[in-house]
Amino acid sequence: MRRKISLVPFIFVVTLGMLAFFAGGCKGEPTTNHLQRAAVVETSTPVPTSTPLPTPTATPTATPLPSLRREAKKYNFWIGSSFDAGWVSDDPLLVDMVAREFNILTPEVAMKWEVIHPERDYYDFRRGDGVVDFARLNGMLVRGHPLVWDFQLPEWVLVAYEEGSFTRDEWIDILRGHVKTVAGHYRGEIYAWDVVNEAIADDGSLRDTIWLRTIGPEYIAMAFRWAHEADPYALLFYNDNGGEGMNAKAQAIYELVDGLIKDGVPIHGVGLQMHVALGSAPAADELAQNIQRLSDLGLRVHITEMDVRLQYSSASEEQKLASQSEIYRRVFTVCLQAPGCEVFVTWGPTDRHSWIPGYTGHPDAPLLFDEFYEPKPAYDAIMEVLQKGKD
Numbered sequence: 340m341r342r343k344i345s346l347v348p349f350i351f352v353v354t355l356g357m358l359a360f361f362a363g364g365c366k367g368e369p370t371t372n373h374l375q376r377a378a379v380v381e382t383s384t385p386v387p388t389s390t391p392l393p394t395p396t397a398t399p400t401a402t403p404l405p406s407l408r409r410e411a412k413k414y415n416f417w418i419g420s421s422f423d424a425g426w427v428s429d430d431p432l433l434v435d436m437v438a439r440e441f442n443i444l445t446p447e448v449a450m451k452w453e454v455i456h457p458e459r460d461y462y463d464f465r466r467g468d469g470v471v472d473f474a475r476l477n478g479m480l481v482r483g484h485p486l487v488w489d490f491q492l493p494e495w496v497l498v499a500y501e502e503g504s505f506t507r508d509e510w511i512d513i514l515r516g517h518v519k520t521v522a523g524h525y526r527g528e529i530y531a532w533d534v535v536n537e538a539i540a541d542d543g544s545l546r547d548t549i550w551l552r553t554i555g556p557e558y559i560a561m562a563f564r565w566a567h568e569a570d571p572y573a574l575l576f577y578n579d580n581g582g583e584g585m586n587a588k589a590q591a592i593y594e595l596v597d598g599l600i601k602d603g604v605p606i607h608g609v610g611l612q613m614h615v616a617l618g619s620a621p622a623a624d625e626l627a628q629n630i631q632r633l634s635d636l637g638l639r640v641h642i643t644e645m646d647v648r649l650q651y652s653s654a655s656e657e658q659k660l661a662s663q664s665e666i667y668r669r670v671f672t673v674c675l676q677a678p679g680c681e682v683f684v685t686w687g688p689t690d691r692h693s694w695i696p697g698y699t700g701h702p703d704a705p706l707l708f709d710e711f712y713e714p715k716p717a718y719d720a721i722m723e724v725l726q727k728g729k730d
């Protein structure tokens with residue numbers, strides 16, 4: 340699992356250092372350093388009697404190690420990843436890492452329709468509750484994800500659609516029941532809901548989904564209204580992928596949410612998923628411009644599912660990780676600087692948990708921590724931005 344670090348060179352260096360230290364007549368720091376004293380004992384070098392050991396005057400207080408979460412708190416900023424309670428049940432290392440580094444979690448699949456509403460009259464909240472409980476225990480927020488989507492639907496919905504089993508009114512009842520029951524179950528527990536996920540196609544038209552076909556474009560406004568009735572405390576988001584820079588899809592998202600606001604629909608933000616690859620990430624100025632125009636509508640913006648694929652590049656491993664870190668740095672910097680952008684979530688805590696290898700069929704390493712849970716250059720880049728501060 341973790342890389343083994345050999346202690347041999349370390350002991351060798353410390354021993355040499357000690358010999359040089361005493362041979363040099365105790366130049367530099369006095370012999371009060373804890374490590375040096377330990378090394379003296381280990382190498383059986385006599386403690387010089389002329390230098391009395393100091394009397395401790397106070398219990399030394401440990402300085403906590405920096406973590407993304409600790410740094411983000413300075414800005415009231417939320418940084419996190421997607422999550423599943425099953426991942427941590429037998430992995431204490433991951434519990435430590437997630438609780439130390441993140442202050443917001445998104446259930447990666449636990450609240451999707453096929454998991455949470457597997458039969459028409461049966462909801463299964465166990466997996467979703469696992470995420471909410473873990474977050475509560477560790478003082479974290481939860482982004483609920485997603486109430487309405489066209490993927491990961493249960494068999495009963497797909498079969499009913501195929502067989503034309505329901506009228507439009509019945510489909511409205513079904514969608515209303517789902518949104519109100521799930522948002523109602525988590526009422527007061529969810530910081531922000533992705534109410535509608537991926538409703539727009541890449542060309543900017545409405546995506547051809549079961550909900551568009553059975554109910555019509557009104558399903559989007561309906562879902563936001565039902566979610567707000569069920570949980571008036573949650574911020575309600577439209578979430579999508581590929582509309583991060585200033586392209587046709589971003590324009591369509593902008594027009595959709597602008598229209599919703601004008602119609603008095605309760606919508607509070609837009610989630611930019613940010614599933615990108617080396618060479619395909621949005622330019623900083625375009626991303627900033629897109630975030631700005633959404634903020635000008637009075638909306639918040641969250642980076643909701645960021646990962647950066649390496650697999651299409653032929654550069655060396657080291658170069659790929661360096662380019663990846665620059666993309667994370669760029670997106671994170673723009674978000675931190677923008678007053679309307681207050682949440683940054685990656686799609687998985689570590690490369691071991693990423694959906695990308697399964698989705699693309701190729702190995703990859705798209706996240707901030709490697710498969711041994713060690714921070715990558717991308718982590719260092721974000722930490723640097725946080726420690727440098729806003730301009």
Ligand code: XIL
Nearest residue numbers: 447448485491536580612644686694
């Ligand atoms: C993905 C999950 O990561 C996978 O585990 C699952 O099999 C499919 O869905 N956009 C979204 C996410 O909004 O819900 C998707 O998550 C990735 C793309």
